[in-house]
Amino acid sequence: MEEIILSLPNTERKVLLHCCCAPCSGGIIETLLKADIAPTILFYNPNIHPQEEYEKRKEELIRFAVKKNVPFADSDYDLDTWFERVKGLEDEPERGARCSVCFDMRLERSALFAHENGFAVFTSNLGISRFKDMDQVNAAGLHAASRYPGLIYWTYNWRSGNGMTLMRQVAKNENFYRQKYCGCVYSRRDTSSCKSDTPKIPDIAAKT
Numbered sequence: 001m002e003e004i005i006l007s008l009p010n011t012e013r014k015v016l017l018h019c020c021c022a023p024c025s026g027g028i029i030e031t032l033l034k035a036d037i038a039p040t041i042l043f044y045n046p047n048i049h050p051q052e053e054y055e056k057r058k059e060e061l062i063r064f065a066v067k068k069n070v071p072f073a074d075s076d077y078d079l080d081t082w083f084e085r086v087k088g089l090e091d092e093p094e095r096g097a098r099c100s101v102c103f104d105m106r107l108e109r110s111a112l113f114a115h116e117n118g119f120a121v122f123t124s125n126l127g128i129s130r131f132k133d134m135d136q137v138n139a140a141g142l143h144a145a146s147r148y149p150g151l152i153y154w155t156y157n158w159r160s161g162n163g164m165t166l167m168r169q170v171a172k173n174e175n176f177y178r179q180k181y182c183g184c185v186y187s188r189r190d191t192s193s194c195k196s197d198t199p200k201i202p203d204i205a206a207k208t
Contacts, residue, residue: 006035008121009152014038016122018110020045022060023178025125026170028158029068040119041065044075044109046082047102049185060177073117075109082184090186095133098186103140107153111144115151123154128167131182134159 008015015032017039019025025041032039043061048054054077065072085105089098107124114122124141127134134157141153157163171178181191 006031006037006156008037009154010120012121014040014119014121015154016040016042016110016114016117016119018042018044018106018122018124018126019061020048020124020126020183021057021179022064022174022176023171024128024167025061026064026174026176027163027166027168028125028128029064029070030170031163031166033068033070040071040073040117042073042075042110042113042122044106044113045183046076046078046105048183049079049188051077051079053179053183056177057179057183064174064176073113075113081105086184086186092186094131094182094187094190095136098184099133100136100140102184103137104143107137107140107144108147111141111147111151111153115148120150121152121154123156125158128158128163129182130159130164 013036015037017025017028017032019041029039029041041061043058045054045057048057058074062072082102082105086098086101089096089101092098103126110122110124113119122141122145124137126132127137138153138155141155145151145153181188
């Protein structure tokens with residue numbers, strides 16, 4: 001496979017990498033390390049439902065981070081806030097308005113973490129999935145970065161070159177847990193392989 005040669009904006013040597021799961025992140029992390037770029041993983045994914053699924057994905061990513069000696073930061077599982085933000089968008093399709101709101105929430109927190117912890121550049125693995133709209137992800141990242149002077153959201157196309165092949169290869173080599181749906185209860189509801197066991201959607205409207 002052709003080797004990917006990377007360089008961060010402004011010749012930075014470290015990057016905050018927002019990650020949703022190990023399968024989508026493994027190849028990216030290995031590529032960054034080979035390029036002598038130091039990633040720090042941020043796990044902020046309050047969309048993932050139910051919590052058992054959230055913990056599975058987080059623990060698998062921690063396992064890989066420990067193996068690669070990559071710092072790992074765990075943020076809040078504020079599921080109720082996520083449900084509040086996507087309220088009214090429950091029937092939106094994948095890549096629709098609900099996804100935009102979800103990306104905004106996750107990358108806003110990523111930008112805040114980067115700002116507070118001395119990162120000049122941050123990025124996300126979200127765009128590597130063929131089920132995601134890369135322009136949608138990048139728009140959320142760029143908007144989040146614009147809140148903080150000097151902060152850059154790196155819009156690198158992780159699908160380019162051998163990115164997708166490497167993603168699959170690392171996931172296979174590491175025997176990662178492979179989820180069957182994107183993450184939120186609505187994506188699980190709409191995924192044919194999950195329709196028989198979709199968890200109950202919390203009634204946030206009843207909460208005060």
